[in-house]
Structure formats: C-alpha cells, structure tokens
Amino acid sequence: MSVLAKSPWVVHFNCNSCNGCDIEFLACLCPTYDVERFGVVHVGNPKHADILVVTGSVNHRNARVLANVYQQMPSPKVVVACGVCTSSGGIFADCYNVLGGVDKFIPVDVFVPGCPPRPEAMIDGIVKAVGILAAKAKGIETPVADKPRITVSPSPKPVDETPAQEPDEVGAVK
Amino acid sequence: MAKRSVIPFGPQHPVLPEPLQLKLVMEDEKVVEAIPAIGYVHRGLERLAQEKDYQQVTYLAERVCGICSFIHSLTFCQGIEELMNVTVPDRAKFLRVMWSEMHRMHSHLLWLGLTADAFGFESLFMQGMRTRETILQLMESTAGARIMLGTCTVGGVRRDIESSAFGEINTALDSVARDLDQMAPTILNDYSVRERLVGVGTITAQQAFETGAVGPVAKACGFARDFRTTGYAAYGQLDFKPVTETAGDCFARTQVRFAELYQSVDLIRQCMAKMPAGPIAVPVKGNPDGEIIARTEQPRGEVIYYIKGNGTKNLERLRIRTPTFANIPALLKMLPGCQLTDVPVIILTIDPCISCTER
Amino acid sequence: MNDINTLALLGVIAGPVIFAAAIYFTKQTKLRNILVLGAALLTSALGIFIAASPSANVYPDSWVVYAGAGLEIVMTLAVLAIAYNIRSWAVGLFGTIQLVLVVISEFMHGESSIGPAFVVDDLSRVMVAIVSVVGSLILVYSIGYMKEHEHHAPATARSTNTFMFFLVGFIGAMNGLVLANDMKWLGCFFEATTICSFVLIGHDRTREAAKNAARAILINSFGGVALTIGAFLALLKGSTQYSGILYHADIIAFSFIALAGLVKSAQMPFQSWLLGAMVAPTPVSALLHSATMVNIGVYLVLRAAPAFVGTKLMYFIAIIGAFSFAATSALAIAQSNGKKVLAYSTIGNLGLIFTCAGIDSPLGYSAAIMLLCFHAVSKGLLFLCMGTIEQKIGSRDIEDMGSLLREMPLTTVITLIGMASMLVPPFGMLLSKWLAIEAAISSPIVLLLVVIGSALTVLFWAKWIGRITTVSYHPWYTIERISISKQSVLAILATIVVIAGLGAILLYRDLFVDIAIRAYQGTYISQSDMKLFEAAGNIPYWPFMAFIGLALVAGILAYFTVNASNVRAPFLCGENVPGSTKTYEFRSVKDSSHLAWSSSLYLRHIFEESKTTMWANLIAAVIILSMFAAIGVL
Amino acid sequence: MLTNVKEISRDTLLNEVAAMMPQGYRFVTMTCVDCGEYHDIMYHFDKDYVLSTLRLKLLKGQKLPSISDIIFAAIIVENEIRDLFGIPVKGLALNYEGRFLLTEDAPIAPFNKPVVNTETKSNN
Amino acid sequence: MRIFTFVNNVWQNITSRPATRLYPFTPRTPIAGARGHLQIDADTCIYCGICQKRCPSNALAVTREPKTWTLDPYKCIVCSYCVEACPKKCLSMNPAHK
Amino acid sequence: MSETIIKLLIAIVAAPLVGAIIAGLDRKVTARMQGRVGPPILQPIYDVLKLLIKQPIFLNRVQILYAFMHLAFMMLTLVLLILGQDLLLTLFVHAFATISLILGGMCVRSPYSRIGSQRKTLMLLAYEPILVIMVVGIYLSQGSFMASDVVAAGAKPLLLSLPLVFIAYMMAMAIELQKSPFDVASSHHAHQEIVKGVTLEYAGPFLAIIEIAHFYEVFLLFAVVYFFWAPYNLANAAVGMALAAGAFLFHIVLDNTFARLPAMWIVRFMWVIVFLMATTNIIWLYRLGTI
Ligand code: NFV
Ligand code: SF4
Ligand code: SF4
C-alpha cells in the first residue's frame, strides 16, 4: 500500500454549510470516532493536505475561496464532498445565492450523502478517499465520482441503481 | 514608524469553524482595527422560505444552522401556531423543551471544545467533544438523528419520548454531569485557562446594552436577559433562573455557558418529572395570515422570527434575526486593542454562528 | 628598526594627510578621484607592509616629541575654534581645560624619551591593517558614493573636496593614533579624529547634521579631556608614554584613558553621539563610526589589558561593555531605521570587545582581537551596503527592504553575506561571541549580560535578514546598475568576509591565539583559564565545512531544480486575489483587494527607545561612577 | 400579532430612534418587507421582553437615513437591507456598498417583489 | 487558581479504555427509529406523487406514466416528511446510513 | 578515527529514526490521554515518507535553501555532540539551525508564516539564555565545556549538582518540542491563530526535510537528558532511561493540561521564573566553589 494511504492529512473547508456537516466532521476527529487511527491529521492548511473535505454548497462569494484552497493543495489530492448540500445544493439548491454542489467547481472524488452525514458515513468516505489517493499516487486514472439516483418502478421489480440521466450528469460513469 | 500589518483572518482558517473573514490591522501583534467581511455562507434561505409551503419551511428553518437547528424549527412553528391560533398539546411543549435543552447542551459543549481548541487546549477540546457525543447519542435515540432532529412540526412534535426511555436519558445526563464536574476545575480555575480568558475581550454593561448584545454575551455583563423566562413552550412550568456574571470578559462568558450546561441538565430532568400525558400534536388546517414576531432563547441568545403570511401556503416574508447577528457589533467593540493570540478566543467566546447570521 | 620600516611608518601616517591636502586643492573631479584612489592604494600597500613586518619600536629625535606637543596644541586650538563656531560653551570649556593641561605639561619633565614614540607591535599591526585595508576600500567606495550623493545632498552641503580631504586625512590620523606611544602624539591624533568626525558628520550642513555634529564634538571633547587628564596624571608620575603608564601600572591615569576610550567607543551612557553620527554620508559611518575610529577606545584598553590583569578597573570595564552590549541589543530591537540598527549593533559589539578585554585572560584577549577584526570588516561592509541600498531605494527603513533581492540582487546578496557573518557559525563574529562567553565564565554578572545581549541580537538580525530575503516568486533577473567603484569594493569586502569567515577557526588557531600568548607572556594566568584557552584552540574545523557544504550543495541543487510550475500563492486563508503578480493581495471587505502585509516585530511597547535609553544611561553612569569609586579616584 | 407599532415618517425617524434608548429600550433589529410600491421598514426595540416597533413606509427610490450613528448596532442590519432590498442607506458608519452578503455577480436586491425567479434551478 | 487541573481527567483517560468506536472494523448496530436512508416498497406505491409534492428538498420525482419513483439520495435531507405523507405507507426509513 | 566515523554514520542514520519513534509514541500516548486510540507508532515515519512523494510546491527558492540549512545545522549539532565537542559552540550551532528555520518562515510573503517566525524568534529568545546557563552550570560542575568530559566515565552526575537547571532545561525542551503552553510559534495540530506558523509555507518534500530535522532535534533533546543528567556509564543507563522516560511523560502531560499561553507570557516566564531558578542553582554552585 502506498504511504500516501497511511498518512492522509485533511483540510476542511466550510463552504456555505449550515454547520451540521461541519460539526459532524469535527465529531470524526474526536475520541468517539478518532480518525487519527488512519493517520488523518486535520491540518487546516491546504498546502499540507492530501484530502479536502468540503461541506456545504457553493455560493457566489465562496466559489473563489474554494478554488484557491483546492489550487493550493499539492497533488495527488482528493476531494470528499460531505453532505447533500455539497453534492447538489441539497435543500438550498433553489436559493438565489447558491450555485450548486462543489462538483461544479472542482473535481470531486467521493460524495457522502446525508444531511448531515453521520460520522460513520464520513469515515467511510475518507477511507474511500484514501484508496483513491493511493491510486492517484500510482498514476492510475480515477473516475470522477457519480451521484446515482435510485429509480424504482412497479413491474417485475427491478430495484436498480441507474446512472443519472440529466445532461450535467452524463459524464458520470458508473 | 513601521507600517502596520494587515492580514486576512479567515475565511479558510482552522480556528474558525466557519468562513468568516476579519481584516485585521495590527501593530506588532496588537490588533488596531478589525473589520469583518462576511457573506461566505449566505444562501438566501429566507427567500427560499417564501417559495415553499410553510410546512416545509419547518425543515428549511431547521437548516438555518446545524448547531441550533431544533430551536429554529421550534421558533418557526411557535410563530405559525400563534398566527393560526393553534393550541399545542402540553406534552408536545415539554418534549420541545427537552429537545431544546439537549440542543443547547450540544451547542455549548461544542462551543466549549472549540474555545478550548482556540486557546490551544487540545485535550479539553477532546473531552468536551466526547461529552457532547453523549448528548448526540441521546438525540439520536430520542429523535432519530444526531443533529437535524426534525421532530418539531406545526401543531406539535412528530415523535414521542416514551417514559421508558427516561431511564436512559437520566443515565446519560448523569454521565454528562459527571464529565462536567470533572472539567469544571479546569475551565473555571486552571491558571493557564484563566490567563487566556480573564480580562480579555471585556465589554461593559453599557456597551453590551448599546450594541444590543444578547444571550451569554449580555448575561456575562450582568443582564439577566433570557427569553426562556417569558415561559414559552413549557418553560413557564419549569423552575430556573437565568445565569449571569458581571465581568463582561471572555471568562465571564465561559462561566455563563458552563453554568447553563448544568441548568440544561436540570431542565431536562424537570421536564421528565413533570411530563404530562396526552397527544403530541394537533392537526393544523388552513394557511397563516398576518404578521407575527416569534422569539425564543437560542444557545447564543434570543432569536427573532418575523413571519408575514398572506393566506396562501406560501409566506409573504420570513425574516430571521439570529443572536450572533446581534452580537457582532459587540464583537467589533471587543477586538480592537487585543492581541492576535486573543482574537480567536474573543471570537469564540461570543460563540459565533455565521451560518445563522447570514442564513 | 631599519629605515624602510620607519619610512613606511611615516608614509602610512603622513601619506594620507599629504594626499588629502592635494585633494583639497584639486579642481577636477577626475583628478580628485585618481588622487583618492592613489591614497587608497598607497595606504593599503603600506598598511599591509607594516602589518606583515616584525614588531618594532621607533625612537625618534626629540624634535618629533616636541612636534607632537605642538600639534596637540594646534588641535586643541582647533577644537576651541569649533566651539566658538558652534557657540558651545561646554566644548569651549573642555577645549580650555585641555589647552591648559597640555601647556602646563609642556613645562614639566618626565623620564623623557625612555620609550619609543611610536610602536609597531601585534596590536597596532592588526589595527593598522584594518584601518588601511578597510579604510582604503571605503575611500574607493566613497568615490562612487559621493558622485551620487552630490545629486541628492542638500544645497547646504560642504564641497566633496572638503569631504574627501577629511576622509583621506582621517586615515592618516587614525594610523598615527594606533601607532603612537607618546602621549602627546596620542592626544594630538585623538583630537584630530574627533575633529574629522565633527566635520564629516556635519557634512550636509542641515540643521540635524549640525546638531548631531555639535553633540559629537561635545561628547568626544569630553573624552579628549579625560585623555589629557590621564596623560597629565601619568606625567605627574613621570611617564610621558603609554607604555610607561602600563609599565608603572598607573591605574589612576589609565582609568581616565579608559574613560576616554569608553567615550570614543560610544559606550553607554555616551552612545548618543554615535547614533547622531548616522546622519553623515554612509562612507563616514562605515569608516569612522563603525570600522575604525570607534575602535580607538577598545584599542587603548586592549593595549593595557595584560598590564592590569585582575584589577577592579578591568572588571568594571568588562561590566560596562557587557551592559552596553545588552542594552544596545535591546534598543536595536525597536528600531526600524537600518543605519540605527547597525549603529546600535556597533556599540554593542564594541561593548563586547571591552568585555573581552576587561576579562583579562588570554582567551578574552584573543576573542577581543578577533572580534575587533571581524567586526570592522563586517560592519564596514554592512554600512557600505546600507549606503548602496539607501541610495537606490531612498529609504533606510528595514520594512522597505522587502523586494531588494529582486531589485538589486548583487548588493543584497552581499548584504546577506555581511549579515550572515554576524550570525552564522563558524563565522568570526559568532566564534568570538562564543569565546567571549567562555572567557566570561568566571564573572557571573558579565556572563549574564553577555548571554542576554547575544540572545537579543538574534532578534533584530533575524528580522532584518528575513525582510531582505523576502521575495515573491517571480523570476527575477534584474541587472543591477551601480558604479564600478561601489560594486568592486562591495565585492572585495564580501570576499574578504567570506574567506576570513569560513577560515575563522583557522585564523583563530594560528594567529589570534599566538597574539594572545605573546601579550600575556609573563602574566599570571589561572589554570582553568589556561585550560579553556587551550580547548578553544582545538575546535574541529572540518565538520563545519562539511555540513555547510552539504547544506549549500543540497540547497542550491534544489534551488535550481525546482520547477516553476510548482509555485503556489501564499496562504491567505483562501482569499488570494488570483493573478500572478497580485498573489499577496487578498479580497476582503466589499470584495476589494488589500495587500497582505506583516511588518516585523519591534516590541516597541517594551523597548521604547527614549525610556529604555534613559534607564540604561542611568545604570551605565552609575557603573562608571562606581568604577572610579572602586579604584579610589572618587 | 405585532403589538406596540408606531408609524413614523422618514423625517421623524432619527429623532424617534434617538428617543428610544434613553427610555431603556434596547435595539433589537430591523425588518424590511417589500410591499409593492413601498418598503415597510420596521425598527424593533425591546424593553422587558416586550417588543415595540417603529414602522416606516419608505417609497421605492427613496433613501433610508442610517441610524448607525445613534445606534451602532444597526450597521449590520442596515447593510443587510442595503444588500437584500437594494435600498440605499445614507450615512452608514461602516458602509459595505452592497457587498455585505452578496457579491457583484449575485442577484441584485433578491428580496424585492418584481424579481420573480423565472428559471427554476435544478428541479430534476 | 491552580495548574495541572486536568491531570485527573488525563489520568482517567489513560487508565480506562479509549472511547473510540472502532468503526469501520466493528460496525455499530443502527439505533432503532433513526433516520438513516429512505426506502420504498415499489409494489405498494401507487405513484401518486404526494411524496414528491411534500418533499422540501425536491429530492423525489414521481411520474405516473410510466410509473417511476426516483430518489436523488444526494438531495434528500432524510427528513422523513414524505414517509409521513405517503397514503400507502410504502415509504420507510432505514436506520442504517448509506 | 575510523571508529568515530562509523559512530557518526550510525548516529546520523539512527537519530532521526529514534526521534520519529519518540514522536510517534508521543502522539500515541497523547491520544490515549485524550481517550482516543490514536495513530500507529510509526505514523511520523509514514508522514515523512508521504511528504517526500508529494508535489514539491513552494513559494520562493530561498525558502528551500533555508530548509536545507536547517537540516544541515541540526545534523551538525548532533555531530559536534558525538565528537564530544564544546557544548557552548554546539548550542550556538543549534541556535543557528533554529534561526534558519525562522528565516525560512520569514522569507516568504505570507503573513502567518512571518508571524510564526517572529514568535519563534521570541521563543528562541526565551529559551536560548536558559540553555547557555545550563552549559555554564555544566562547566561549573564539571570544569569543562567539552561534551566528552561530561559523559566521561567518572564524571559527576549533573542532576545532583544542577537540579534546578534540570527543571529549567525541561522548560526549554518543552518550547522546542512545541508543547502547550509553549506552542505559540507552530504546533503539531494546526488549530491556532497563525495556522501552522513557521512551516506554513513549506509543503511536500520541503516539509519532510523540516520534519526530519525535527526528529533530529527530538533525539538531541532526549539524548541530552539521557547522557548528561545521569552519570553516563552502563550501570546507570537505567537511570538515564528513567529520566528520559520521565521527561517524555512530563511533556505529554504538560501538553495535555495546559492552554497555549501568549508568546510574551512565555518570554516573561522563561526570563523571570525559569531564569531565576537556573541562576539560583548556578550561584549556589559558585558559592560552593565547585569550579
Ligand atoms: N444559538 C444559535 Fe444560532 C441561531 N439562531 C446563532 O447565532 O447557531 Ni448556529
Ligand atoms: S447537508 Fe444538511 S447538514 Fe449538511 S450543510 Fe447541508 S443542510 Fe446542513
Ligand atoms: S406518496 Fe407514497 S404512494 Fe404516493 S408516490 Fe409517493 S411513495 Fe408512492
């Protein structure tokens, strides 16, 4: 396993979050969940970070901050989008000052759904991100994360997960 | 004369959990001027609320902020209920108080942790957050979620807390109280903590009044201003007194919040003891019409909802004035003259919630 | 003593004076510059020659001694004239006292002419080398400097001819002073340097310059009085020469000479004149006020150190020096004026030399001489760099030196070398500081002061170096345009600093140790002192070179291999204004851009200049008074 | 329902506001509502948990005099109103010029009525 | 005013087991009644679209013809409002997170 | 001679490893004190290895030079100690290593980094005199500045003659280990007002260099405890070990029971209380005439 996977340093950017996701991320760092078990350090400085944890959607003012933070991270780097706001805007998607999920601005590698996601879910996300980080370090192309919808219809009962059909989601490969 | 330093403090800054920028102008490390720049978490929630069904707005209001979410939905529901003359069953009121107080505790414990972090006391931060986990677990088992309880609705509450769960709640509260007792000497009496808090960020009672400060900021200056004393929800039937201090510095604010934690434990216990039987919600028909102002006490002070309905399911106007919004002028009075080291401590002792402020 | 040496001696003293006179009367700038160059070449050649020649004493004819006396009277009269000119009754008073004493002593007779009038020994050779080499380089530098200075200088300024006259002439006087043994000559040259200093400080003839020049002459003529009193007291006991005083261990007379030395070396509480002297054109600061003239004080004391081993006087001198060192280091922290920082640092280092001299062990002595040499070269260089920088950016403020590395790479790198030589092990300055502390081990108070002082120095040097090396990440390839004379002098001095600095350990082992041993021959040295002395001579050399080399090689390799595409904007909490040139601007209130700026640490609320100075002066005065009390003068 | 409402006019605003504090009223906040031709601007004050409101009808296009000189606490909310309703506020102690909550590319005065959000964003 | 007041706490922590839940190595059983993620029983659903109308977050899309019910889990705020609204009670909350 | 070289080589390779393991243990024990499980003990090594393969982003080139100087002088400090050289000189070399780091933080136009450097300078100011005093104390009790004499067989145990200085050294050590309440310039968890302070603008391999230098420093600091304070001979290695372990625990407890205090407070504390403590000890030695 790549050493990158053993020492993922995290920078967290609260990007329009209602704090719900934020504090759940904080909870991950705390004794009960203690992500430092995986070598995670919350560095607070993009230049030292491997993983960018974003919470909240993008608005007109923080879009540039998000771009700057992402840009200042040394590669290989991975973005984890925590919460539905971060994924799509969530309940705020229709607000006038919300531009949408962060995937519109920076490439996102892992989406963690939930409002807010439980710390467990975030840990899952980070563990997944660590895997992607290791792959990136080896130069393996990793696909952009997708946000599959769940569609059901009555007949034979195919409960399947199909990829999204919207134009802006076409690029999302399964 | 050397040039003054100008630095951006935030928005992406590890001691600030939220994006908020202060443009600090300093001489050596003494802050001469601090100008806030906000708007990093402005979503336009109030406007969205005008486009949604007022019932849905309950969930929206809850997401004004993840730290004080329940009380937001509570305030909103109380406003609508008053507007529509809905009488909420007593049991629902008690349940509301219980969740409110749980939220207050989780908010204060979070604040405690973050403040400890701001003055570099990592293990205290961990301890605070660990204690908070007990509350979160309590919320999860009683309401189904750790943060966004979603239990408040117009006309009552959506979930009941069976008396069978009271035992568990009591145990949890005991453990919280025990943890608090253990932390108390550190927070209230430790030399290094006091060194960082006492005499820092002081405002006078007069200044607090003029800047319209609310909540623990005002209480720390000697104003016993706590909206719970007006007895909304079930508070009228509970026995408590607002906590006050007089020094008006960071330490006084800390003392107030720390005492409020104990107070909340007590209030929840009282609720369980006095919990009446009965339904937990009444059905609500029709749409709100007219103007109303609903006020409640948030962890950070009083929150104000101005609701204007026009007889349709959509609201005409929803305005939320949150406590942090009211405390920012006070913050601006505290900052000049302090040291850079104290900036995060001062900011955190007003317990800012920018998400609330900007909505 | 053969004739050629005597001739060299004469040349190194009189040569510059003659050149100076010629320069004064030259109308053409070209010719004047050539003459300055000639003076520089001659002096440095002769200086090196003397430094390389064996020790010797010069017993001149008696007329030489009389000439000395005569010249001394002339100088005193000149001081009186100045006093009249600037309407200073105090200077007049000091001048009169001196005159009276000098004239009286004319009618007294000591054990006349038993000793030499001029002495070439280890110490004076070291001094002559410094004065001639550093001095000459500064002379050459000032050709380019003054050309530019003429453009900016206020209309009131004296002519460059006058300037050059005093600057070149000063070198002669200075050489004379360090070589003189006869008290008359000593006094005469002492006054001469004071007068040069007065004129050169006042060169621009602005109000401030005039004021500061007046202060300089006031304080220095007080020193002159002390020296004359010392000489007079010595005469009462029969010695007309410095060596006589030492021979008789005439502690009372010497205490006055030491006082004169403290004044001349601007130790607390006499430091204010040196700070004021910074208004002068930079070559003056470099030559008189950091590299040479101020060294007179320590030189006089150093000469005497072996003769007064173990006396209370020496102990007090050590304390005064150490106190000056600590106090000025603290004062320098609050300064953002680069020249002032250098001035404070100069006083501090001179203080340290006093300390080393006062400790009176061979270890201290060797440290003192080493410090003297390295300080003169490094400080001279730094002042010249300051001058160059100031002429380019029009400011002396440290905070304005942020983009120097881009604007004037050559000078900046040289400045950095100069600063590094004050700080980096195993450069001479640091080495001597180390020796100083070890030498001070037996006097706790001195030790404490030196430790505090050297900790404080780090603060302002680090701040300054940090400011200067601050660069943004633009590729910077500016060709720096400065006059050839300035450039070459800076380069030569920097080379000397680097070579001498890197070889400081070797120099110490092979040169300064010997000098100290010779100086202390026949003096009692305690065993522990001796042990330390031996141990200090045995420090390893190669590990230093190896690791410095390693750092440089690795650093430089990385320096050139890093890829510009990896450059990122600084951390500004994510609010950087995008764009290559504005990356230290951040967006703030109203979405407008602001320049992120962090000024250096000055701790003004702690080391506020006037208050600190007041207290320090008070304490220093008390120490000096108790010094006199201790040896029974008061 | 809103109680203790007092209608005031733009001219008397500053005097009325100035009179509140000495009577022991604490400034709470301001609320602005778009009512078609005019903006309803309410100044809320609190005394002993009872709200009193001064209500000002400000015709569109009129400038709002700032009370921030009298009540420093009002700067935040006045700037917000400036942003969200596009009402120019005169004499603000700390003026963000409409860049308080919103940036230049954000919608202008989003809370005003006529601005109907026509394109519904991302609703499936 | 004292120092080392926290030693008690530290001592207790170091002498007792850490509070850490070793997730993901030992997963926790979800608390009953918790709102983890939304589930549908596709066969009971009548595709009436009430849930879609109620959803505060526009996370649901129901079409009558053809009968589909689509959830965007990356928009759903797990509020359970739809669960309450559904006339057929075919929606439910699974306490486990997704 | 060749023996010395072998010794040196081993030390140069082993020191950072030992330092890293101490740092790892530190993190582990800290975590346990906070009721957490904490990272693996080799975590610092993973961190450095990871940093080495990250993209080498930087701000300007001078910065890089300083990073290497920091490392080289830190190594030189170790080498001088192993060669048994003059302690005072070693101390100066060590101080310069710190100064290099400070300059590295100052030479970038990044406000937080610069403020961090300034604070670090203050810290240097705070502890350097204490260390010098310590060396003086060592001289007074051993009669030599040479490290080799201090650890020579038969040397007097320093702890007995310099107990107060030992406490002072603990304080200085806490500053260098960046432990609360002394972690103003840069702390291991970057939650402070100046983010990460001095090392803020170093990233990737350059940060790794600084980390490695830090490992050397950790090793050095503990080596001084181990070798100097207890008499150095094999029979007493256990005492040295116990002392080092005690120091280690002390610092972690300190870190976990104190808030970060302002830089000026630290300077005052070190210069008044600690300095007085150390000098009292020294004066006592003078009085005893141990010299
Ligand atoms: N308490 C609270 Fe809020 C509200 N309302 C406020 O400022 O936390 Ni987010
Ligand atoms: S996803 Fe939910 S909890 Fe997270 S930021 Fe958005 S609204 Fe808040
Ligand atoms: S409300 Fe219930 S029945 Fe109607 S579409 Fe939704 S899930 Fe199906």
Ligand code: SF4
């Ligand atoms: S749980 Fe809430 S957000 Fe999710 S689909 Fe149902 S109503 Fe919509």
